[in-house]
Amino acid sequence: MIAVVWFREVEYLRGFAALAVIAVHVSMNFTRIPGVDLLFLLNVAVYIFAHFAVPVFIFISGWVLAARYFGEYSILEFYRRRMRTILLPYLFFTALYLLVNVEGTIGFTGVPEPGRVAEALLLGTAAYNLWFFVLIIQFYLLYPLIVRGYDRFDRAGAVAFLLLALLFVQVLWNACAHLTGAFVDPEWYTVLIRLFPSHLFYFVLGVFVARHTERFRSVLRSLSPAGVFAAAGGSALILGGMWMAAVLRAGSFSGTTLAVFCIYRLLEPLYYVPVIAVLVLAAWCLDERRSRVSGAFRSFGEHSYGIYLIHPLVIAAGAAVWFSITGLSWADWPTYPVIFLVAVAVSYAVVRGAAGIPYAGCLLGEARRPGRFGDLQHPPRY
Template sequence: MPDRPDPGIHIPRPSTLYCSPAGGGVTSVVWFREIEYMRGFAALAVIAVHISMNYTQIPTVNLLALLNLFIYIAAHFAVPVFVFISGWVLAARYAREYPVMTFYRRRARTILLPYLFFTALYLMVRVDGTIGFAGVPTPGRVVEALLLGTAAYHLWFFVLIIQLYLLYPLIALGYDRFDRAGTGLCLLLLLLIVQPLWNAGAHLVGGLAGPEWYTVLIRLFPSHLFYFVLGIHVARHTGQFRSTLRSLPTIGVLAAAGGGALVLGGMWVASALLLGSLTSTTLAVFCIYRLLEPFYYIPVIAVLVLAAWRLEGAIGRVSAAARSFGDYSYGIYLVHPLVIAAGASILFSLTGLSWADWLTYPVLFLAAAAVSYGVVRGASRVPYAGYLIGESRGSREPGNRSSSHLAERGDFEIDLPR
């Protein structure tokens, strides 16, 4: 009997958008609706990571601290999901021959101005825990922030995504050569081995030669190359990917993702309990975590695709809200640290709560998600604000004139997290 989707799962067909390329004329762009929902899921995970990471400010190893440590580790799938989406969208858009310099100009206009603006902003505004003025940075600090993305805890991803953008033509060319030879999956398997070894090696080098070496190595493109190439593979074989995922039992996919979260999160919780410390662990734990994490993130990607299918098949506000949240995920990613820090400052001053209180975390999570979305959606209506916070997909569709000045930018590939 042929494989059928689970009842209630609606598999969306790819839709075609149109945008004006830099050289004029009209270009068709294939867009997969799963991506809109997945970006929203990943953006929520980013917010969860950046709120739960304040477990380090809890003075004792208690249940609240351990729960937030677990969430902090389990929600780190956001980065691989965003990298996967970026590879998928780039490969879908640039499936045929294209002017390489036009590609680079579009990527530069998409990412460099927001990176420069928010680097300058976060160099002067402190967002670690609560909000405050960080002072005027020294020239050396500015150079470091630009090269390593250290102006704030989430900007390092710009350093990574810029490398992947620069190397995309070569990466796609290399993948296509393997794929034409029928060995695309072999390439993915090779990267699945090389990437964890690179990341574990970054911890080893950092532990032996100094943490600055880890800071550099973990930001280099091999640290996430597998997820990027996996996205390219899915773009080239979307039908096969969907068919394979349909054939898998949903309960098995959920069990694999849940089991991975329990193993990785449980490993860190056990380490904190054994060492009696929330801020220190052994080098072995770091390395084992890096070796195992892809086997958790791959099932999570599958779960998010299944969830996207179910939402796409649903009719109602939940589906529309999830799609809209993903639509504005780029801007949400950029501004949410400001919202979290400002929200924490207001909450603590008005209520006397702190990072050691249970109520702090769900309140700040809901507030950060809602306020970040509202701020970005409101700002998107301001002329030219899209150059800094990105544009929603809907604002670029034919007939929508609110952002026609950005129609030629080709911003569909913007997918950033921490």
């Protein structure tokens, strides 16, 4: 069955996650700061705290896909819609980012070699944001099997066991990816972290919420908001502290090894799951107020697909202009908030403006509303 559903929380969650993605990709330039100083450590903290973005997008995809596709439906039609939504933008932006360098500042790289093209298509390495598409394509391909397996556990009353088992498998997979990259070959980490087991728990958690939405809402409302915030904040401090300690001990980011962050991988779900709860609470709060701020967050979330695709280009171009005008660099304090705000505003403006341009809108996911990060529809609420 294909249902037309709408969850009021989802667009807000997308907006929060899209802002976090931009924060991650601006703050990650701390690696260009010579030496470990306060600016370096602050951006390490932002980089870690905002890393909930991809888990949230994966969670949303599981949630809305499972709510829309259940029971009997055409698997071929499902695949056709999913591939139409994601393949054309992925291929176009892979080609664009193979030609245009967006690392630090903007520049042209020339015609890539065939091997580089193949690697970029398979691993999403043309730009730092495209690896997500490699991951989500796997979930689209495996969705019918995943949801069928989930429903068997659900009917047997063993969903809690399934979620705990998947959490264990995911944590073990990610820790082993770090160890393999550290002691065998870094390329193995690049491959393993892009395979679906690295985020399977978050996707199935979204499926669970789709099957038990009201139960999920009821349980979350019964929790103390202060306790949920404390859990998320405490976990963020622990994870951020691990990164800072590792960098301070090594004297630089490049001096650390992948093996150092195995403990981080073991503990990261203890941060991401409470953060999802915090973001849902924030979405409810914004939705109840019906203010301009809530409208802005929802609109940003509605355009999150295109923003995700284009923001590296905006960051790189904005940095090039900023450095040219001011003479500053990534080692200067004003650069980070300025580039973040520019990336947010310009990415949103470009994507929203592209909605009226047929081919540009299609490439940025704006030609039709459904399909962005989970194929959400927009009918009246329920």
